[in-house]
Amino acid sequence: MNTNPDEAKLALWLEDELHGDELKSFEQWVLTQPEHIAAREGIRHWKQMISTTLPESEEPPYPDFFNSRIIQAISQPVTAAPAMPAAKATPFWKSWLMPASAFAGMVLAFWVGTQTSQPEVRQTVSVPSKTEFQPIVYTPDGEVNAVWTSGADASVIVLEGVNPIPDATDFTETVYMDTDHEIDSTAGRDSLPH
Amino acid sequence: MRSIPPLAGTPSLIKYPIMNLRSRLLLLLACLVALLPGNMLAQDDPGKANIGRISVGVIYATDGDSSQAGEKFKKVSDRIEKQLRSEKRLTFKNYRLLGREVQPLFRSYENWSQPLKPSDEVLVRFEARTLPTAKSTPLDVELWLSRKKILKTDINLVGEKPLFVLGPQWRGGRLIISIALAPKENPDS
Numbered sequence: 001m002n003t004n005p006d007e008a009k010l011a012l013w014l015e016d017e018l019h020g021d022e023l024k025s026f027e028q029w030v031l032t033q034p035e036h037i038a039a040r041e042g043i044r045h046w047k048q049m050i051s052t053t054l055p056e057s058e059e060p061p062y063p064d065f066f067n068s069r070i071i072q073a074i075s076q077p078v079t080a081a082p083a084m085p086a087a088k089a090t091p092f093w094k095s096w097l098m099p100a101s102a103f104a105g106m107v108l109a110f111w112v113g114t115q116t117s118q119p120e121v122r123q124t125v126s127v128p129s130k131t132e133f134q135p136i137v138y139t140p141d142g143e144v145n146a147v148w149t150s151g152a153d154a155s156v157i158v159l160e161g162v163n164p165i166p167d168a169t170d171f172t173e174t175v176y177m178d179t180d181h182e183i184d185s186t187a188g189r190d191s192l193p194h
Numbered sequence: 195m196r197s198i199p200p201l202a203g204t205p206s207l208i209k210y211p212i213m214n215l216r217s218r219l220l221l222l223l224a225c226l227v228a229l230l231p232g233n234m235l236a237q238d239d240p241g242k243a244n245i246g247r248i249s250v251g252v253i254y255a256t257d258g259d260s261s262q263a264g265e266k267f268k269k270v271s272d273r274i275e276k277q278l279r280s281e282k283r284l285t286f287k288n289y290r291l292l293g294r295e296v297q298p299l300f301r302s303y304e305n306w307s308q309p310l311k312p313s314d315e316v317l318v319r320f321e322a323r324t325l326p327t328a329k330s331t332p333l334d335v336e337l338w339l340s341r342k343k344i345l346k347t348d349i350n351l352v353g354e355k356p357l358f359v360l361g362p363q364w365r366g367g368r369l370i371i372s373i374a375l376a377p378k379e380n381p382d383s
Contacts, residue, residue: 137207138346153277172264174293
């Protein structure tokens with residue numbers, strides 16, 4: 001069981017704010033504590049000293065002037081902020097002359113840059129002509145020989161050793177297919193030899 | 195044997211034609227989707243982008259009678275004849291065009307040309323090696339004769355300069371396979 005009085009009651013007793021039965025019951029314990037008694041005497045002495053040096057109450061200075069200033073401030077209408085001085089109207093010719101002159105300046109600077117660039121160095125070194133493409137010619141059949149040559153008008157591969165097509169083979173049923181049309185060769189592979 | 199009477203609450207037969215109509219519409223829609231051309235469905239395939247056009251032709255060249263090939267075949271154009279005669283090994287008295295086909299060059303897929311269609315005696319498989327430039331079109335090319343791979347090569351087609359392959363003998367002459375870039379304006383030339 002906590003036998004010590006709580007701090008709140010002690011604070012009230014020190015300030016002489018504890019009354020009645022609580023005061024009686026509390027003093028049964030606190031009067032046996034000399035440090036608390038000394039503390040209360042110190043506080044009482046301090047209060048007495050303050051009361052002798054300071055008046056009990058003091059009115060604020062010039063209360064009428066204070067209130068009148070507040071009333072005046074409230075009753076005074078809020079005036080709008082002074083308008084900014086109107087900007088001077090830009091002349092019509094200035095609205096397009098400045099961008100146009102800036103653009104002309106950019107064009108002029110670009111032109112001057114092109115004229116003052118490094119002088120063109122004419123290439124005097126002859127570039128070797130690109131070697132003509134040499135295809136790889138492969139004949140899976142060992143008895144067939146292929147020779148590639150290239151002329152001005154056409155490239156030629158001459159096949160030798162190819163079995164002749166029988167004369168009985170007739171191409172008169174050949175259908176000319178001059179119009180291009182897409183044939184999905186991937187899908188139509190089954191009909192082609194491999 | 196007793197027939198089972200219809201249960202109470204069974205949907206009446208009057209509703210069936212409506213259901214049939216709906217199901218028919220769904221079936222028709224499914225058929226339309228299934229019949230969409232492959233090129234429409236493959237438009238998003240970047241590998242099938244057309245990056246050029248290749249013309250493959252077969253020319254009958256002979257020093258004899260050119261009618262041996264058949265009466266229907268016409269002479270080659272003057273430009274092609276001049277190109278042929280500029281090469282000594284390709285110089286013959288007569289030239290006849292047996293067949294020609296122009297095929298697109300896909301970005302990543304191979305393509306087959308069958309210039310003597312319906313005959314598959316001469317087939318040319320070609321595939322882009324790199325993206326064509328303004329100067330040249332690099333190709334991987336294979337020549338198949340009588341359903342047999344005869345030649346494999348890599349070429350650079352440039353402008354109107356074709357590749358001529360002097361091929362097999364036939365009816366007293368030789369077959370010349372031409373591979374060239376197809377002109378944009380007039381692919382028949």
